[in-house]
Amino acid sequence: NAGVTQTPKFRVLKTGQSMTLLCAQDMNHEYMYWYRQDPGMGLRLIHYSVGEGTTAKGEVPDGYNVSRLKKQNFLLGLESAAPSQTSVYFCAVDRKNTEAFFGQGTRLTVV
Amino acid sequence: TQLLEQSPQFLSIQEGENLTVYCNSSSVFSSLQWYRQEPGEGPVLLVTVVTGGEVKKLKRLTFQFGDARKDSSLHITAAQPGDTGLYLCAGLNDMRFGAGTRLTVKP
Numbered sequence: 001n002a003g004v005t006q007t008p009k010f011r012v013l014k015t016g017q018s019m020t021l022l023c024a025q026d027m028n029h030e031y032m033y034w035y036r037q038d039p040g041m042g043l044r045l046i047h048y049s050v051g052e053g054t055t056a057k058g059e060v061p062d063g064y065n066v067s068r069l070k071k072q073n074f075l076l077g078l079e080s081a082a083p084s085q086t087s088v089y090f091c092a093v094d095r096k097n098t099e100a101f102f103g104q105g106t107r108l109t110v111v
Numbered sequence: 112t113q114l115l116e117q118s119p120q121f122l123s124i125q126e127g128e129n130l131t132v133y134c135n136s137s138s139v140f141s142s143l144q145w146y147r148q149e150p151g152e153g154p155v156l157l158v159t160v161v162t163g164g165e166v167k168k169l170k171r172l173t174f175q176f177g178d179a180r181k182d183s184s185l186h187i188t189a190a191q192p193g194d195t196g197l198y199l200c201a202g203l204n205d206m207r208f209g210a211g212t213r214l215t216v217k218p
Contacts, residue, residue, distance in 0.1 A: 004153075033206055040120065042199060042210035043154070059207065090153050097203050099144075102153025 002026055006091050006103035013081045013110045021076040021106050023091030029101075031094040032074040033058075034066060036087040037105075043090065049074055081110045114138070115200055115209035123215040127189055132212040134200035135182045142203040143183045145174055147196045148211075154199055157185075190216045 007022045023032060030051050035043040045058030049068040063085060065077045078085060086109050092100040116135045124130055134143065142161040146154035158167050160176035160183060167174045171194075173186040187194055199211045 031206075035208075040210060042117075043208040045205075045207055048206070092153070092206070094206065097206065099156045099159070100146075100154070100201070100206060102155070105151070105153055 004091060004093055004101050004103040006089075006106050008106060009104065010107050011109070013078075013108065015082060015110060017081050018077070018079050019081065019108075020078075021089055021091075021108075023074040023076070023093075023103060025072050025074075025093045025101075027093055027095075027101065028071070029093040029095045030071075031096060032068065033092040033094070033100070034064070034074065034076045035090045035092065036060065036085075037090060038087050046076065046089075081108075083110045086110045115202060115207065117198075117200060117209035117212050119212060120210065121213050121215075123217065124190055126191055126216055126218050128216075129186070129188050130190055130214070131184055131186045132198055132214070133182065133184050134209055136202075137181065139180050140202050140204065141180070143176060143180075144201045144203055145183070145185055146199045146201060146208075148199060149196045154197075154208075159203065187214075190214075192216045192218050 005024045033048040034046040047066040049055045052071040055066045089106045091103045094100045144159045145157045148154040158174045163180045164178045165176045171188045197211045201208045
């Protein structure tokens with residue numbers, strides 16, 4: 001029982017490159033979230049999904065896109081990476097606003 | 112958007128001391144959660160407070176939800192090095208987090 005798994009764990013991108021971060025859950029929870037965490041700024045919500053096929057913008061959505069084609073997967077895409085997107089990205093799942101379970105994080109560096 | 116402000120931002124204390132950290136907002140929350148995050152890990156839920164004035168205890172940790180449901184506090188008694196971490200509060204309605212209090216407990 002892995003819970004919430006993020007892939008990859010580390011990545012270095014050049015400015016302008018694209019990539020997709022994968023969040024996979026085996027908890028069968030409806031809600032999924034993508035956060036970024038920067039020093040001194042806590043967790044900021046990028047996008048979230050309340051169910052398969054639905055997505056919504058969070059606090060800092062610019063420069064990111066998401067998709068939730070299957071209930072168990074939530075993908076975060078960066079179409080053209082910028083140094084400002086250097087951060088640690090966390091995925092979380094939640095059964096309708098009860099308790100968020102987090103993945104281990106993806107450390108992304110954009111050079 | 113319901114903003115959460117946490118204070119202090121950093122706290123460094125000696126083992127055995129007591130401490131209190133705060134989570135404040137100008138908005139009313141239906142409920143608040145406290146999480147702890149250790150280096151290299153995702154946050155883990157400590158407690159959910161729902162009722163105004165509610166007090167919950169988790170071993171040496173005491174959580175209080177303000178009467179007006181706009182603020183919450185976390186008090187740790189006799190802190191230990193294992194309490195070191197980032198303490199985050201979150202509004203349950205929208206799963207948005209405060210910036211956190213980074214606690215270091217020195218042996």
